[in-house]
Amino acid sequence: MITISNLTKKYGDKYALDHISFDVKKGEILGFLGPNGAGKSTTMNIITGYTAYTDGTVNVDGYDIVENPVEVKKRIGYLPEIPPLYLDMLVWDYLDFVYDLKKIKTDNRKEHIQNVIDTVKIDDVKKRKIGNLSKGYRQRVGLAGALIGNPPVLILDEPTVGLDPKQIIEMRSVIKELGKEKTIILSSHILSEISAVCNRVIIINKGKFVAEDTPSNLSAMIGTSHKMSVSVSGDREKAEEILNSFDGISNVVCVSSSAGTYNFEFDARLDEDDKKRLFFAFAEAMMPIMAQKEIETSLEDIFLELTKTREKEEGNDESNI
Amino acid sequence: MKAIFNREFNSYFTSMLGYVFLTIFLLLTGVMFYLVNIGYMTASMTGFFASVNRFALFFLPLLTMRLFSEDRKLKTDQLLITSPVSTWEIVLGKFFAAFGVLMTGVVITLIYPCVIAAHGSLPLAETINCYIGFILLCSVILAIGAFMSSLTESQIIAAAATYGALIFTVLLGSVSSYVSNETLVNILLWLSPIQRFSDFTLGIMNFEPIIYYLSLTGLFLFFTTMVFENRRLR
Known part of the structure; x- marks a missing residue:
């Protein structure tokens, strides 16, 4: 048309x-x-x-x-x-x-x-x-x-x-x-x-x-990199240590905290077994998981991602010249 | 074109502008008629039109100042341009709407020659000529005003620019009396539309000034369409 x-x-x-x-x-x-x-x-x-x-x-x-x-x-x-x-x-x-x-x-x-x-x-x-x-x-x-x-x-x-x-x-x-x-x-x-x-x-x-x-x-x-959010009660450094010890987890950021509960967001590629291991890892450390959820990529993220990579490419092109 | 004409014409009377214009127009012509024709006890309307012409320069830009500038400001030109109408239809529709309001006033002034005819002998050919000349001169002024209005988003600037252009043409006539070179004088007078009006006061049908006024009107309307087209390209 x-x-x-x-x-x-x-x-x-x-x-x-x-x-x-x-x-x-x-x-x-x-x-x-x-x-x-x-x-x-x-x-x-x-x-x-x-x-x-x-x-x-x-x-x-x-x-x-x-x-x-x-x-x-x-x-x-x-x-x-x-x-x-x-x-x-x-x-x-x-x-x-x-x-x-x-x-x-x-x-x-x-x-x-x-x-x-x-x-x-x-x-x-x-x-x-x-x-x-x-x-x-x-x-x-x-x-x-x-x-x-x-x-x-x-x-x-x-x-x-x-x-x-x-x-x-x-x-x-x-x-x-x-x-x-x-x-x-x-x-x-x-x-x-x-x-x-x-x-x-x-x-x-x-x-x-x-x-x-x-x-x-x-x-x-760009849905390959999923984000996850986990709230854990207990020691912040210990929690970060546990999260970082997982292969599929990167970019751990503590986004908020209240009364001893810390909320972390990170890029995660975890299968079912990994998720179980994550649960028990925290359980062993006596740090209960208060909440855990996957953050879906919204169109906003896709949009930002696409326009960002595009700008990077352009930036590279220019520097090559 | 009819749709645009209707809308524009009606909008003069949904806003106050049309009434304000007609009030000023009729007040001025009424006073002039009283001063010139009744005051001097003359049946000839040439003196009347010579005075009204001068005032026309000042109140006609009222009619044209918003013609295109308002559309541009309110973005309604987007509706006009993206509709299946040509640029000429838009320009002519708007021009004739302003012209129509003027003609409404002109038709009402026909009372004056009727009054003269009822109480004396009206020089008919001369009066008709004067009317034709007046209407044509006004159409030139309206076309200049329309052109100025198409150049800007601001009604004030459109009106001021029209006044500027009109005062310039009047000055051409005044300047010519200080110039000794005869060719130059003729050129200056020829360029000044208001000077050409004297050709109509003689009571002889002369086509040269008619064609002069019509082509000047056409020229400025053509410029207006060019502005429209050109703005699309930018």
Whole structure:
């Protein structure tokens, strides 16, 4: 549905995007992940025809954004980072305006707008002035604007930023629902959001492509080093000695302590037998284990890990030169 | 284009701007009509328009200052540009919205020639010419204002820059009286839109100034589309 190849955007000598390539299949929800300033918004602005690019190609449903901008724009509903709302208009009037602006021809204009309003659940504010709405409602009005004309592709730039937890959950469920029939690109720097909604994740950093996979595969990719946490009651140095005596344990750090109980975190590669031995080692030392758990690698860790290694590599490259 | 025109036109009247503009416009034209036509007991409206023209320079930028700058500030230009409409449709839609508000005022001023016609003999050809000239001159000013508005995010800067450009063109006319070289004088006068208005006060339909005003309007609207296109490239 969307094919991006070697997309490059330069501001002067600086690369905002450096040869980014990816494609999005029909009906897929693609998560676009990166820290602030990674180039997410720039990429989205280019796909929607708001910003021009330096090199590469952008193709949406067979149409090139440079050669056939109107055809591409007809197929995309775009919710930018700041929803493009006219604050002096009523919600209904705004959507009515967007309907005309997008040159949509349906049999029943009112019904279409009402359907969109129902989808994003803003029926209770449809006669109110946009300027008087809360951030959450404005975001939804923005999404409604993107949905007008029922475009097959939705591009949502950080759709949940600034919303309260309840609104975030609602927004996610709306997006998931929409994803059943539409192709969606969703950007975020919140990783839990991406893993909750997306089929596939692309990570970019400083305009460069870092990784691309399903959320679960990404976890597996660097899931080899598991972290564990153990709370032990007793002498701190003795406990560290026991932990360090294990082959599979490294990087032991005491993260907190209270009333003679020490909480350690460490990288561990332990099988079942090792875990039993760990238990008895502490038992023999008369130091009861108060709590023990494995810390799963979250997308945050993966993200930090990937962007960190990437920067290291670059650093090495430069020093080699 | 219709969608953009409608929205912009309505927004003049959902905000106070449209009413403020019409109030100033009608107040000024009313006072001028009273001072010039009734005060001097003349049926000719050339004096009236000569005065109103000067004031037009000061209140027309009110209409155009927010035209593009506000969109840029509120990021609503993102909606316009990512919609399947061309740059020309955006620019013309907005320009005609401002023009429409002006025309609302102009239509109301038609009362004045009606009053003259009811109580005396109105020089019809001259008056029609003056109206055409006035509307065209105003469209040049609006186009300059639209262009300035497209250059900046700030309405104040847009208005100030428009005033600057307009005062410059007025000064061109004044400066020309100190220049002895006749070719230079002609060039200076030719460059000043407000000087060209005198061609309309003679009551003879002359196409040269009409084409001059129309092409100047078109030129500045073209510049505006260029600004739009160029901003995308950066």
